[in-house]
Amino acid sequence: MHGKQVLITGATRGIGLAAAEALAARGANVAIVGRNKTALRIAAARVTAAQRKAAAVDTLIADLSSQAAVRKLAAEVLARYPRLDVLVNNAGAMHTRRQVTEDGIELTWAVNHLAPFLLTMLLRDRLQASAPARIVTTASAAHQGARIPFADLNAERSYRGFERYGQTKLANILFMSELARRLEGSGVTATCFHPGLVATGFNRNNGLIMDLGMTILRPVSRSPQKGAETLVWLATLPQSALANGGYYFDKQQVMPSPEAQDMDTARRLWEVSEAQCASPRRGAETP
Numbered sequence: 001m002h003g004k005q006v007l008i009t010g011a012t013r014g015i016g017l018a019a020a021e022a023l024a025a026r027g028a029n030v031a032i033v034g035r036n037k038t039a040l041r042i043a044a045a046r047v048t049a050a051q052r053k054a055a056a057v058d059t060l061i062a063d064l065s066s067q068a069a070v071r072k073l074a075a076e077v078l079a080r081y082p083r084l085d086v087l088v089n090n091a092g093a094m095h096t097r098r099q100v101t102e103d104g105i106e107l108t109w110a111v112n113h114l115a116p117f118l119l120t121m122l123l124r125d126r127l128q129a130s131a132p133a134r135i136v137t138t139a140s141a142a143h144q145g146a147r148i149p150f151a152d153l154n155a156e157r158s159y160r161g162f163e164r165y166g167q168t169k170l171a172n173i174l175f176m177s178e179l180a181r182r183l184e185g186s187g188v189t190a191t192c193f194h195p196g197l198v199a200t201g202f203n204r205n206n207g208l209i210m211d212l213g214m215t216i217l218r219p220v221s222r223s224p225q226k227g228a229e230t231l232v233w234l235a236t237l238p239q240s241a242l243a244n245g246g247y248y249f250d251k252q253q254v255m256p257s258p259e260a261q262d263m264d265t266a267r268r269l270w271e272v273s274e275a276q277c278a279s280p281r282r283g284a285e286t287p
C-alpha cells in the first residue's frame with residue numbers, strides 16, 4: 001500500500017478507525033473523515049502511531065448528513081489529492097427516533113446511503129483517473145429481509161429504527177452492484193462487506209436500554225480490528241482477485257438477500273438517489 005491514497009469515512013472510532021490504523025500500518029497515506037475536530041485529532045494520533053513507515057495521515061471534517069458538507073468534502077479531496085486509490089464508505093449509524101436533515105431527508109437514509117452515493121459520484125472521475133482503484137462500502141447482514149420503500153422513501157408513513165437501518169444497508173449493497181456494473185472495464189472496482197457483530201460505538205446513541213443491550217452483547221461481539229479485517233483485505237487484495245460488485249463476509253464472497261441481487265431494484269434506487277441528491281427536497285419532507 002506504499003504511496004496509495006486512501007480516504008475513509010467514519011474513521012473516528014470503531015471499524016473505520018481500526019481499518020485506518022491497519023492501512024496506515026501497511027504504508028498507505030490515509031485521510032480520515034469525521035465530524036468532530038477533537039475526535040478527528042485523537043483518531044489521527046492513533047493512525048499515526050500505527051504507521052510502520054512515515055506516510056501522510058490527514059483529517060477532513062464533514063457531517064455527512066448534509067449534502068452541502070458532502071460536496072465540500074469532495075471538493076477538498078479533489079483539491080488535496082491528485083490521485084485516489086481507495087475510497088472507503090464506512091460511516092453509518094442507526095437511529096431509533098426518526099430525524100430529518102437540513103435537506104429534508106430522513107437522517108439514517110441521508111448518512112448511510114445518500115452520503116456514500118453522492119461522495120462516490122463526486123469522486124468517481126478522480127478514482128477512474130487513478131485506476132486501478134477501488135471503492136469499499138461497509139454494509140451489513142441487517143439488510144436481510146429489508147426492501148427499499150420506494151413509496152415511502154423518506155419513512156414518513158412508517159419508521160422503525162432497525163427496519164430503516166436494514167433498508168439503508170440493503171441500499172449499500174444495491175448501490176455497489178449497480179456501480180460495479182457501470183464501472184465495468186474502467187479499472188475501478190466496487191465491493192461491500194458485512195463486518196459481523198462488532199463492539200463499537202454503534203447503537204450507543206439510542207438511549208439507556210439500547211446502550212445496555214450493546215453492553216450485554218459485548219462478550220459475543222468482535223473487536224473493531226477483527227470487524228475491519230475484511231475491509232482491509234478488500235482494500236489491499238490484488239484487483240484481479242476481487243469480484244466486482246461482490247458482497248463479502250470474513251474474506252469470502254457470500255450471497256446477499258434475493259432483494260439485494262435484484263438489478264431492476266438497483267437501477268431504480270440509482271435513479272431516485274440521483275434525484276434526491278440533485279434536489280434534496282424532491283421526494284423529501286413537505287414543510
Ligand SMILES: NC(=O)c1ccc[n+]([C@@H]2O[C@H](COP(=O)([O-])OP(=O)(O)OC[C@H]3O[C@@H](n4cnc5c(N)ncnc54)[C@H](OP(=O)(O)O)[C@@H]3O)[C@@H](O)[C@H]2O)c1
Pocket residue numbers: 009010011012013014015016033034035036039062063064065090091092093111138139140141194195196197198199200201202203
Ligand atoms: N458494529 C457492528 O456490529 C456493525 C455491524 C454491521 C455493520 N456495521 C456498519 O459499520 C460501519 C461503522 O460502524 P461502527 O460499528 O464502527 O460504529 P461507530 O463506532 O459508531 O462508528 C461510526 C462512525 O461513523 C461516523 N458517523 C456517524 N454519523 C456521521 C455523520 N452524520 N457524519 C460523519 N460521520 C458520521 C461516526 O462519527 P462520530 O464519531 O462523529 O459519531 C463514527 O466515526 C457502519 O456503516 C455500520 O452500519 C456495524
